[in-house]
Amino acid sequence: MTGLRLxxxxxxxxxxxTLLPLAAGCTIGDVSHLTEETEAPGQYPVTVESCGEEVTVxxxxxxxxxxxxxxxxxxIELDLGDHIAGYAGAGAxxxxxxEYAEQYATIPELNEADFTLDDIVEAQADFVIAxxxxxxxxxxxxxxxxxxxxxxxxxxxSETCRRVLDNLPPASVDEYFTDVRNIAALFGADERASELxxxxxxxxxxxQECVSESQRPxxxxxxxxxxxxxxxxxxxxxxxxxxxxxxxxxxxxFSEVPRLWGAMSWxxxxxxxxxxxxxxxxxxxxxPEETLGLARSxxxxxxVDAVINDRFLVLRxxxxxxxxxxxxGVQARAAAMHPDNCQ
Numbered sequence: 001m002t003g004l005r006l007x008x009x010x011x012x013x014x015x016x017x018t019l020l021p022l023a024a025g026c027t028i029g030d031v032s033h034l035t036e037e038t039e040a041p042g043q044y045p046v047t048v049e050s051c052g053e054e055v056t057v058x059x060x061x062x063x064x065x066x067x068x069x070x071x072x073x074x075x076i077e078l079d080l081g082d083h084i085a086g087y088a089g090a091g092a093x094x095x096x097x098x099e100y101a102e103q104y105a106t107i108p109e110l111n112e113a114d115f116t117l118d119d120i121v122e123a124q125a126d127f128v129i130a131x132x133x134x135x136x137x138x139x140x141x142x143x144x145x146x147x148x149x150x151x152x153x154x155x156x157x158s159e160t161c162r163r164v165l166d167n168l169p170p171a172s173v174d175e176y177f178t179d180v181r182n183i184a185a186l187f188g189a190d191e192r193a194s195e196l197x198x199x200x201x202x203x204x205x206x207x208q209e210c211v212s213e214s215q216r217p218x219x220x221x222x223x224x225x226x227x228x229x230x231x232x233x234x235x236x237x238x239x240x241x242x243x244x245x246x247x248x249x250x251x252x253x254f255s256e257v258p259r260l261w262g263a264m265s266w267x268x269x270x271x272x273x274x275x276x277x278x279x280x281x282x283x284x285x286x287x288p289e290e291t292l293g294l295a296r297s298x299x300x301x302x303x304v305d306a307v308i309n310d311r312f313l314v315l316r317x318x319x320x321x322x323x324x325x326x327x328x329g330v331q332a333r334a335a336a337m338h339p340d341n342c343q
Contacts, residue, residue, distance in 0.1 A: 067135025070323025131160030
């Protein structure tokens with residue numbers, strides 16, 4: 001299969017590895033978990049489920065505040081930019097995709113870091129979309145409960161519910177499609193959501209086709225979003241990033257660790273000998289160049305295959321977290337791990 005875009009930031013040694021097709025349990029079906037009230041698009045009130053709780057709107061929200069680039073970009077893709085009152089959590093806005101640059105320049109930025117309750121109130125928000133530790137925080141706030149006390153409804157990204165709910169399975173693309181359908185239903189944008197999901201499914205299936213042509217076993221992959229001299233901030237088994245690794249034919253070296261993003265020792269990474277290290281640009285954290293330099297400098301990783309062969313892939317936050325650039329992220333991973341089939 002040809003035609004997959006190879007990102008300019010990709011660095012792969014000549015002796016590249018390729019992988020097997022989609023792993024068991026990685027589905028990309030067309031799913032929706034809307035409640036009965038949402039079955040007729042455009043009719044209000046609309047009720048959806050968010051982190052096990054019902055969220056109801058009597059009309060389409062008109063002043064939405066979002067936290068995290070992936071959410072901002074999703075609303076743009078849903079043609080809902082004129083509903084956004086402000087955004088936060090984009091940091092220095094590194095590596096902004098060109099197609100979103102105008103909106104980032106014209107829609108108010110409320111905070112480079114995560115938003116505060118004051119940010120939301122001052123923006124006169126009537127709705128908020130964020131995630132746990134991606135805007136919502138039980139220790140420092142704000143939380144959906146605090147917003148309700150202010151008369152503001154909210155929607156929590158499903159992947160992040162694992163920070164407050166136990167025993168949830170690993171994040172998946174189907175789960176993200178449910179988020180997209182739910183958010184679209186709140187705004188009466190169901191048709192556009194279906195179009196996007198169809199496009200994403202087609203893109204993923206195209207990657208699956210090229211991956212299926214490979215005869216090599218899955219490459220061992222680790223995603224790092226920062227760290228220090230003791231530990232790296234990695235994406236273990238419950239993360240959306242781990243699922244995307246499988247879609248691209250790889251295997252997260254920490255796929256059996258039932259956690260979202262968290263600290264893992266450099267020694268633990270070295271013990272698993274990853275063949276590819278993905279550097280996530282987390283927007284508000286260290287730059288990808290800093291994280292890349294850190295990974296290359298750690299003595300524990302000196303004999304790791306990825307370091308020896310200089311196999312690093314830098315991805316935008318929206319290509320690592322659940323967001324509308326998920327296909328770009330899968331394509332870039334597949335090109336790194338299947339250069340003979342998926343360029």
